[in-house]
Amino acid sequence: RRQRLKMTDPNGFCAYFNFKLSACELLKQFIGCAFNNEGQVSRFWRYGYDGRDIMHVDLAKEAVVATSEPGQLLAEERKSKEYIKRKEARLVKVCSAVKTVFLKSNNSLSRAAKPAVYVSSGGEKDQEYLKCAVHGFYPNIIRVRWTQNRRPVYFGVSTTGVLPHKDGTFQMISYLSLSNVSAQSVTCEIEHLSIDGILRIAYGKNLCFYHKSQRLYLRQWLPFFSDFDESEASLALNLMNISQET
16 A cells, blocks of 8 residues: 655655555655755655665666665666656656745745754653754754764654744754664754754754854743644645655
8 A cells, every 4th residue: 555645844845655565564765855045955766665764766876776685676676777767857847846835935034043953852662762853943944854873864754844933933843763773873963044064963962052142041942842742743744646656
C-alpha cells in the first residue's frame, strides 16, 4: 500500500512516498526542494528502507548512489540515464510549482531577528525522540535539520512547520525519532538570514543558544518549550496528489 504525504513550510518542500513491503518493513522515498529569498537552494530525491537512508539520486553526477547494502540492488536496477532524467524532470516540475507559492508568500526581509535554539529529549521507553525548538526568528524563512557526525538524517524526522508568535516573530520545533538512530553525535543545524553560516547545537552540549540582544531570557521560553504539544507536528502533513513513482 502506498501512502502519499506532503510537508510544506516557508523554507522548502518535502514529500514522502511510502511503499509497504511486509508487515514490519518500509521503503520510503523522500523528495525535497529548499529555497531562500533568492530562489532555489537545492533539490534531492532519496530512498530509505526500514527507517534508514539507503540510496539517493545524484543529479550532478547523473547517477543513483547506494549508501548502504540494502540499496545496492535497487541502485543497480535504477542506474539508467532515462530513469535519472525522469526523476530530475519530476523534481523540476514539483519545485517550480512550490517556488511559485514560496515567492508569493515570502515576507519582507527588511528586518531580521536571530533565533533561540533549545535541544532536549523526551518520550517513553522505545518511543524516545530528540526535540529542537527554534524560537523568536524573523523572517519566517528558516532551514532546520538533523545531522549525525555531520551527515544529514532524513528519516524519522517530523516538524511543526513554521508557526507565528504573538510578538511578530516565528517559531518551530523539529523532532527526531530515536527508534532507528542513537542520540550520540546528533546535532540540530539551523540556517537563517540572521545567522552568519550554520548554527549547530549538539545534543548534550550547549543545549541552549540565544542572543542577549533580543532581550529575551531562557526562563521566558521554557514554558513554550515544555508545553508544546508534540501532536502539533501533524499540522504540516496533508494528502498530496502526485503521480506514481518508484
